[in-house]
Amino acid sequence: MAATSAGCKTKPKNITPIPGGNASVAGAGGLIGRDTSGSLGSGGDVVTVDESGNIGLSGLEEFEDMLMDREALAAQTVYFEVDRSEIYPDDLGKVEAVAGILAQDAQNKVMIEGHCDERGTEEYNRALGERRALSVRDALVDLGVSADRVRTMSLGEDRPADTGLDDAAFARNRRG
Secondary structure, three states: OOOOOOOOOOOOOOOOOOOOOOOOEOOOOEEEOEOOOOOEOOOOOEEEEOOOOOEEEEOOHHHHOOEOOOHHHHHHOOEOOOOOOOOOHHHHHHHHHHHHHHHHOOOOEEEEEEEOOOOOOHHHHHHHHHHHHHHHHHHHHHOOOOHHHEEEEEEEOOOOOOOOOOHHHHHHHOEO
């Protein structure tokens, strides 16, 4: 017995194309990361998200040992406007401060995390968080920091700094 069917190819659901992006899914909940040049997929780094929403990293072991203390840089957090990834002039001093700290010790490396508030779809917020992290990374590179000392990761809306549901809380969550 044979059966055939005809029809249009269905578009996959829950896929948000990222302009200029060329990444593929690495397993059920993983995304290919960026290598040291900022290119997608060639570094072997994988960000995984398990069914509980916990985020894990694979392939960054050598990098994690050299990451700067998160608390030491907390005051240098860059905040973004709604649906934007541009660094505003008021925050450039923060990026310059991080570049200065990195210049003091060539062994230091930094992980830039892009965050969003909870408005928007998960896919959109992941892409926006990535653009925010890359914006900070590009500013550091423009200030003379070697690209291989900066990693980026988008957490979208997954790790809010403030769980409130007002404009002030949302503003604290739009960061990189």
